[in-house]
Amino acid sequence: MPLPPLGDTIAAIATAPGVGAVGIVRLSGPESYAVAERLFAPRSGAPVAALPPGRVVYGRIVDAATDETVDEALLLTFRAPHSYTGEDVLELQTHGGPAVLRRVLDLCTAHGARLAGPGEFTLRAFLSGRLDLVQAEAVLDLVNAQSDSARRNAALGLSKALTEQLGLIQDDITRVYGDIQAVFDYPDEGVPEAAFQAPLERALGRVRGLLSTARAGRVAQRGARLALIGRPNAGKSSLLNALLGYRRSIVSSTPGTTRDYLEAPVDILGVPVTAVDTAGIRDTGDAVEASGVEAAKEIAEHADLGLLLLDSSTPLAPDDRALVGELSPARLLVVASKSDLPPAWDPCAAQRELGVGPVLRVSAATGEGLGALKEAIRERLVGDAGGSALWLTNERHIAALEAVREHLERAKAAPDDLAALDLEDALKTLGELTGRGEVAEETLAHIFANFCVGK
Numbered sequence: 007m008p009l010p011p012l013g014d015t016i017a018a019i020a021t022a023p024g025v026g027a028v029g030i031v032r033l034s035g036p037e038s039y040a041v042a043e044r045l046f047a048p049r050s051g052a053p054v055a056a057l058p059p060g061r062v063v064y065g066r067i068v069d070a071a072t073d074e075t076v077d078e079a080l081l082l083t084f085r086a087p088h089s090y091t092g093e094d095v096l097e098l099q100t101h102g103g104p105a106v107l108r109r110v111l112d113l114c115t116a117h118g119a120r121l122a123g124p125g126e127f128t129l130r131a132f133l134s135g136r137l138d139l140v141q142a143e144a145v146l147d148l149v150n151a152q153s154d155s156a157r158r159n160a161a162l163g164l165s166k167a168l169t170e171q172l173g174l175i176q177d178d179i180t181r182v183y184g185d186i187q188a189v190f191d192y193p194d195e196g197v198p199e200a201a202f203q204a205p206l207e208r209a210l211g212r213v214r215g216l217l218s219t220a221r222a223g224r225v226a227q228r229g230a231r232l233a234l235i236g237r238p239n240a241g242k243s244s245l246l247n248a249l250l251g252y253r254r255s256i257v258s259s260t261p262g263t264t265r266d267y268l269e270a271p272v273d274i275l276g277v278p279v280t281a282v283d284t285a286g287i288r289d290t291g292d293a294v295e296a297s298g299v300e301a302a303k304e305i306a307e308h309a310d311l312g313l314l315l316l317d318s319s320t321p322l323a324p325d326d327r328a329l330v331g332e333l334s335p336a337r338l339l340v341v342a343s344k345s346d347l348p349p350a351w352d353p354c355a356a357q358r359e360l361g362v363g364p365v366l367r368v369s370a371a372t373g374e375g376l377g378a379l380k381e382a383i384r385e386r387l388v389g390d391a392g393g394s395a396l397w398l399t400n401e402r403h404i405a406a407l408e409a410v411r412e413h414l415e416r417a418k419a420a421p422d423d424l425a426a427l428d429l430e431d432a433l434k435t436l437g438e439l440t441g442r443g444e445v446a447e448e449t450l451a452h453i454f455a456n457f458c459v460g461k
């Protein structure tokens with residue numbers, strides 16, 4: 007997959023497909039003004055090329071071949087290097103609608119622009135040095151963000167928060183590397199071992215700190231699956247409805263009401279979650295119910311978090327204890343449901359007996375404990391990011407930093423001459439990560455292929 011050529015002038019519709027109040031066609035490249043000259047008539051009559059940058063001018067989009075007025079529009083002007091791409095950029099803001107935008111884009115290509123490929127504007131911003139690779143990827147994440155936590159995180163990436171962290175890591179490694187080289191060059195001067203260790207430890211600490219946010223980052227980016235499980239009648243469907251705030255799942259006093267699983271998206275304090283209501287788990291002779299029970303177990307096993315509901319109004323049963331045993335404690339949150347009813351057992355005693363974390367008292371009927379439950383879910387899904395404001399969300403970044411961590415750990419344990427090799431590798435990996443070092447063309451092509459056209 008080769009990279010698209012640079013140096014020509016590209017055009018694309020920048021706004022989302024479909025009907026909208028306003029739509030934008032964007033041009034970037036050395037011929038942008040010349041292309042616009044041929045299709046835009048400012049009302050002032052001034053030539054487009056003479057327009058000062060950073061302005062909005064009103065005028066008409068005209069098809070020079072027929073003299074037809076295609077639309078009234080605004081033209082936005084940028085001059086290299088002061089633009090998103092670093093090149094001459096013009097934006098034509100027209101009425102939003104597929105036919106208008108398509109026609110304006112056709113005029114752009116008729117007058118010398120080329121249709122832009124996916125991510126080509128942002129690729130040019132990267133290649134002109136206006137964004138590093140981590141920022142360019144943050145643009146992609148920002149556009150694709152579906153939850154507030156994903157948006158916030160991408161905005162931090164774009165604002166260089168991650169770039170700056172990586173810079174600090176790079177500085178420390180460079181320092182250690184330089185010191186080791188000095189020892190090779192002037193062995194008699196002797197740089198004490200301790201001088202290497204401190205910056206190396208600091209860099210390693212930063213890398214580990216960033217990596218510890220990866221789980222939270224993945225959850226923010228892709229969302230998490232939350233399985234509601236328990237015996238029949240435990241109140242799973244009622245709790246699902248309470249979390250959603252609307253009636254999604256059928257509730258009844260007949261045990262075995264939910265037969266198949268059911269998924270619903272829900273925002274848990276900014277974390278995108280897919281909640282899955284499942285069939286009550288019990289031994290059953292009914293083949294349909296049994297396959298629902300099978301599905302429930304499998305869903306619980308693969309979920310990011312299992313919410314095990316234990317009915318607090320009836321005594322705990324052997325089935326409840328068996329369910330606790332089947333699920334990994336790290337991915338289990340236990341709820342004492344129906345807390346508005348007189349309790350048949352004590353949550354604190356149950357916590358000790360079952361060997362699980364805190365058992366949360368919740369009532370789907372009154373809403374009691376729902377807020378605390380949401381807090382606990384959020385904490386379990388993204389809590390390990392600690393106080394870090396910035397989360398790693400991108401698999402490429404995670405993989406690169408894992409490689410850096412390994413190099414640094416090896417360097418720490420190795421004699422100086424071998425450490426130098428690992429430090430070199432760590433620096434090379436960081437360079438690929440930010441794009442400030444050497445990056446394979448395939449890597450770039452792969453990253454930008456995931457963008458939408460016009461971005």
Ligand SMILES: Nc1nc2c(c(=O)[nH]1)N(C=O)[C@@H](CNc1ccc(C(=O)N[C@@H](CCC(=O)O)C(=O)O)cc1)CN2
Pocket residue numbers: 030084087088089090097
């Ligand atoms: N209409 C429109 N809205 C948009 C964008 C766009 O390209 N067009 N953006 C695109 O994704 C984002 C804004 N990003 C931008 C980043 C830099 C520059 C720019 O021209 N920078 C110059 C001048 C800055 C200044 O005036 O101080 C520079 O940095 O030199 C423009 C947009 C979001 N909104």
Ligand SMILES: Nc1nc2c(ncn2[C@@H]2O[C@H](COP(=O)(O)OP(=O)(O)OP(=O)(O)O)[C@@H](O)[C@H]2O)c(=O)[nH]1
Pocket residue numbers: 236237238239240241242243244245256257258259260261262263264265284285286287343344345346347368369370371372
């Ligand atoms: N008082 C009270 N009753 C509840 C509460 N939650 C559920 N119930 C009742 O418990 C019964 C079972 O509720 P469901 O939500 O259908 O239980 P379930 O776990 O989905 O049951 P299955 O689908 O059969 O596995 C219904 O009669 C509900 O009204 C609660 O918080 N308080």
Ligand SMILES: [Mg+2]
Pocket residue numbers: 242243244255256257263264283284286
């Ligand atoms: Mg149910």
